[in-house]
Amino acid sequence: MDGIFLQQLINGLTLGSVYGLIAIGYTMVYGIIGMINFAHGDVYMISAYLAAIGLAVLAFFGVQSFPLLILGTLVFTIVITGVYGWTIERIAYKPLRNSTRLAPLISAIGMSLILQNYVQIAQGARQQGVPTLLDGIIKFHVGTGYVQLTYTKLFIIVVSLLGMGVLTYVIQRTKLGRMCRATQQDRKMASILGINTDRVISYVFVIGASMAALAGVLITMNYGTFDFYAGFIIGIKAFTAAVLGGIGSLPGAMLGGMILGIAEAQFSGLVNSDFKDVFSFSLLVMILIFRPQGLMGRPHVAKV
Amino acid sequence: MSVKESSIDFKRCLIDTILAGLVALIVFGPIVGVVLQGYDFTLQPVRVAWLVAAVMLGRFCLSLFLQTSAGRRVADSFASPSGGVHVLPPDHKSMLRFVIPVVVLLAIAFPFFANKYLLSVVILGLIYVLLGLGLNIVVGLAGLLDLGFVGFYAIGAYGLALGYQYLGLGFWSALPMVVILAACAGALLGFPVLRMHGDYLAIVTLGFGEIIRLVLNNWMEFTKGPNGVPVPGPTLFGLEFGRRAKEQGHVPIHEWLGVAYNPNATLIFTFVALFVMVLIVLYIKHRLTRMPIGRAWEALREDEIACRAMGLNHVLVKLSAFMMGAAVAGIAGVFFATKQGFIDPSSFTFFESALILAIVVLGGMGSTLGVVIAAFVLTVAPELLRSFAEYRVLLFGIVMVLMMIWRPRGLVRISRTGVAIRKGVAP
Numbered sequence: 001m002d003g004i005f006l007q008q009l010i011n012g013l014t015l016g017s018v019y020g021l022i023a024i025g026y027t028m029v030y031g032i033i034g035m036i037n038f039a040h041g042d043v044y045m046i047s048a049y050l051a052a053i054g055l056a057v058l059a060f061f062g063v064q065s066f067p068l069l070i071l072g073t074l075v076f077t078i079v080i081t082g083v084y085g086w087t088i089e090r091i092a093y094k095p096l097r098n099s100t101r102l103a104p105l106i107s108a109i110g111m112s113l114i115l116q117n118y119v120q121i122a123q124g125a126r127q128q129g130v131p132t133l134l135d136g137i138i139k140f141h142v143g144t145g146y147v148q149l150t151y152t153k154l155f156i157i158v159v160s161l162l163g164m165g166v167l168t169y170v171i172q173r174t175k176l177g178r179m180c181r182a183t184q185q186d187r188k189m190a191s192i193l194g195i196n197t198d199r200v201i202s203y204v205f206v207i208g209a210s211m212a213a214l215a216g217v218l219i220t221m222n223y224g225t226f227d228f229y230a231g232f233i234i235g236i237k238a239f240t241a242a243v244l245g246g247i248g249s250l251p252g253a254m255l256g257g258m259i260l261g262i263a264e265a266q267f268s269g270l271v272n273s274d275f276k277d278v279f280s281f282s283l284l285v286m287i288l289i290f291r292p293q294g295l296m297g298r299p300h301v302a303k304v
Numbered sequence: 305m306s307v308k309e310s311s312i313d314f315k316r317c318l319i320d321t322i323l324a325g326l327v328a329l330i331v332f333g334p335i336v337g338v339v340l341q342g343y344d345f346t347l348q349p350v351r352v353a354w355l356v357a358a359v360m361l362g363r364f365c366l367s368l369f370l371q372t373s374a375g376r377r378v379a380d381s382f383a384s385p386s387g388g389v390h391v392l393p394p395d396h397k398s399m400l401r402f403v404i405p406v407v408v409l410l411a412i413a414f415p416f417f418a419n420k421y422l423l424s425v426v427i428l429g430l431i432y433v434l435l436g437l438g439l440n441i442v443v444g445l446a447g448l449l450d451l452g453f454v455g456f457y458a459i460g461a462y463g464l465a466l467g468y469q470y471l472g473l474g475f476w477s478a479l480p481m482v483v484i485l486a487a488c489a490g491a492l493l494g495f496p497v498l499r500m501h502g503d504y505l506a507i508v509t510l511g512f513g514e515i516i517r518l519v520l521n522n523w524m525e526f527t528k529g530p531n532g533v534p535v536p537g538p539t540l541f542g543l544e545f546g547r548r549a550k551e552q553g554h555v556p557i558h559e560w561l562g563v564a565y566n567p568n569a570t571l572i573f574t575f576v577a578l579f580v581m582v583l584i585v586l587y588i589k590h591r592l593t594r595m596p597i598g599r600a601w602e603a604l605r606e607d608e609i610a611c612r613a614m615g616l617n618h619v620l621v622k623l624s625a626f627m628m629g630a631a632v633a634g635i636a637g638v639f640f641a642t643k644q645g646f647i648d649p650s651s652f653t654f655f656e657s658a659l660i661l662a663i664v665v666l667g668g669m670g671s672t673l674g675v676v677i678a679a680f681v682l683t684v685a686p687e688l689l690r691s692f693a694e695y696r697v698l699l700f701g702i703v704m705v706l707m708m709i710w711r712p713r714g715l716v717r718i719s720r721t722g723v724a725i726r727k728g729v730a731p
Binding site for chain 2: 034035036046049050052053054056057059060076080083084086087091092095096099100101102103104105106107109110111112113114115116117118119120121122123124128129130131232233236239240243274275277278281282284285288289292
């Protein structure tokens with residue numbers, strides 16, 4: 001019993017740190033333009049494909065060592081996914097800045113359909129995969145059974161924490177971060193003070209996409225398989241994480257991701273793994289009903 | 305000065321084109337150009353070259369067009385928000401007075417010359433008309449984005465199938481039951497959620513639609529999971545439409561009427577019943593938009609804070625729209641199940657919700673006529689263009705994005721006949 005609990009705690013932490021990374025994209029975009037970026041889950045899906053492509057190309061050129069392989073793939077995936085984020089914002093959201101409230105949301109759903117079908121046509125509908133990169137397991141004996149922590153999972157937890165740390169530094173300490181925070185607080189005032197808010201919004205999309213790309217590389221390493229539909233479920237779950245932590249709040253997204261990942265892993269380990277998605281979605285509905293501002297968010301105040 | 309303004313700046317066009325080409329190369333290069341094959345890959349540079357060339361050409365034409373005077377006018381029209389409802393003069397008589405009788409006559413004549421394939425395509429179109437009308441009440445009139453609409457559709461279809469299996473319900477007894485069931489599900493979901501900020505509703509409803517599908521898929525004992533459930537054939541006053549009566553004491557309709565057996569009888573019945581149902585829903589919706597509740601929906605869509613300040617109970621108003629839409633989706637589900645004769649959870653994915661939303665968006669939010677046309681275009685066109693089936697979802701997505709940029713309020717503008725000031729009334 002304890003063994004299962006601990007094992008699921010490790011699985012949950014792995015899953016949760018990745019949810020947190022994707023949730024950052026939702027929460028930052030929501031914070032700055034008040035819109036749910038529906039296509040964000042599919043940006044993650046694109047990054048999973050890019051990661052596999054990067055690995056395959058690097059392996060083709062004879063790169064064998066793990067650090068070089070993973071570093072090359074990360075840089076490749078993050079840069080190109082960032083360009084995807086920028087392009088999506090430019091095409092589907094920027095022309096709608098002054099439109100009705102529903103318009104960007106519907107446009108985002110359209111973008112999500114476009115990305116899914118585009119990848120399906122370009123890469124085929126079959127499942128894709130990557131080889132295992134990191135072998136090795138650490139085993140702990142707990143009671144009668146044992147708990148195993150693969151190096152891959154350890155790597156995922158460490159790298160995603162590192163990624164979150166870097167992002168927190170950028171947002172809290174650099175000029176770019178200050179611009180982002182100012183635009184989030186009051187877009188009109190920020191533009192009066194000489195901040196190019198359109199450009200800041202583009203940066204936010206790029207940052208969100210890069211975080212999703214990091215998540216894409218990490219999840220692909222862990223599970224090894226993915227398809228063009230992978231972004232949908234994981235997108236909703238990351239959004240749940242963002243809402244759980246309080247949408248618009250950066251630490252909230254990370255915390256929410258961890259909590260959701262652990263809760264989901266415990267549920268599937270101890271109760272029923274068939275209904276783990278139902279559990280996550282029910283959790284989302286429950287949070288929105290009972291605490292819509294989330295754990296660390298501010299209550300929404302309507303202004304006339 | 306004015307001459308210089310109207311002249312075309314080719315250098316800027318070229319820079320735009322080259323930048324767009326670069327971005328296209330980065331974006332399309334890896335995904336389109338490198339196709340994964342197991343752990344290996346094949347290169348497909350020709351596809352990338354075509355795509356990049358197309359993007360560059362498109363961008364060049366767009367840049368050129370935006371610098372002409374016509375293009376500038378188009379760009380200006382985007383900058384200013386489009387108006388809401390188009391008000392017609394009070395004595396305006398709609399052309400629909402002539403169109404509706406013609407459509408009804410065509411519908412009466414239709415079963416006599418249609419073959420099985422045509423019948424089933426038109427029935428599918430009509431089912432989506434119903435779904436579009438239902439969602440149009442929620443999204444178009446009340447302005448609530450519901451992404452889990454397919455959940456109510458599934459409740460309708462499974463209501464009939466499981467109701468037959470466990471309670472012995474037939475088509476006619478299931479219809480009112482399902483309306484109540486779907487409306488209750490709508491109320492159950494809507495009541496706690498509708499107090500919240502608009503965008504959250506989209507996600508909660510999306511989660512709800514997925515919960516319904518996952519439960520149908522995973523609850524093997526009750527719903528048979530992915531194996532699906534059979535649906536009973538429809539009856540009319542105890543008369544069945546098959547060649548032989550399936551249930552004790554029932555008589556097939558062709559024996560009762562004393563005519564030859566028609567293999568399309570079930571489809572013809574479904575078509576007639578569905579057509580009548582669509583007319584009823586259209587009429588109800590037409591009346592509702594002219595009643596205080598319909599006005600309240602539209603007012604709420606335009607400005608929620610102003611509405612609440614005027615004393616409207618926004619939760620009840622939204623809830624009524626939500627339940628109404630859910631009930632219509634439930635009816636559509638019953639007809640879908642009857643037409644298919646067999647249902648499984650794979651018919652109720654998020655894609656269906658997105659398709660219904662595309663119908664509403666394309667047709668014009670709040671416009672009934674637009675939704676009817678869009679439903680037929682989006683469901684019948686893929687049947688005709690089977691060779692483009694691969695690109696269907698892509699086209700839906702592009703339609704949704706372009707429509708939002710070009711005409712956020714849809715192709716057909718909502719228009720309403722104005723009210724004339726009556727003479728003899730004190731000012």
